[in-house]
Amino acid sequence: MRNVNAQFLFDFGSPNAYLAHKVIPGIEARTGVTFEYVPILLGGLFRLTGNRSPVEAFAGIKNKPEYGRLEMERFVRRHGLTAFRMNPHFPVNTLQIMRGAIAASQDGSFARYVDAVFGAMWERGLKMDDPVVIESALNEAGLDGARLLEAINQPAVKETLLGNTQRAFERGAFGAPTFFVGHEIFFGKDSLRDVEEEIVRARAA
Secondary structure, eight states, rough: OOOOEEEEEEEEHHHHOOOOHHHHHHHHHHHHHEEEEEEEEEHHHHHTOOOOOOOHHHTTTHHHHHHHHHHHHHHHHHTTTTTTTTTTTSOOOHHHHHHHHHHHHHHTTTTHHHHHOOOOOOOOSSTTTTTTHHHHHHHHHTTTTOOOOOOTTTTTHHHHHHHHHHHHHHHTTSSSEEEEEEEEEESGGHHHHHHHHHHHHHHOO
């Protein structure tokens, strides 16, 4: 079997990215492949592609939003994600926490940071565009909230997030969550079965 590169492009502002994040460990356990998490700025990707969030794109379309909620409920039940709740402050400006993900990736606290912020957003319903709330949530997770918030202003952190977003666009991404298995692109949490099948196929090739 050969090595396979699997990537998860995410923004904390996407509830579907949270749901995918919770399902990915099972795929990793079954396939032996570890996903590379790539922070992107969804708002920036929308600007590059002319895309809009589902809330905006489907506003006023009868039955479409209702079906979207039904589909999400089914996914939650199927995977037992009982801690999930819609964030009452949605949509949340994620610029600070996405830059924070870059900063955390540079100091070795990335995995704990991702878990803490996804949990704060989609389990605890916190207002994660408020610096005071962000710092408190990170401190409660055993991270140095003040230091990470300070680091988000570093030029290298800003440039890395912008670069990730630009490369995502150039590779064909238009939203989150997006997955790459090698050069194959997949979009949305509902493509995770296809992602896993591609990993298995690529490993056996």
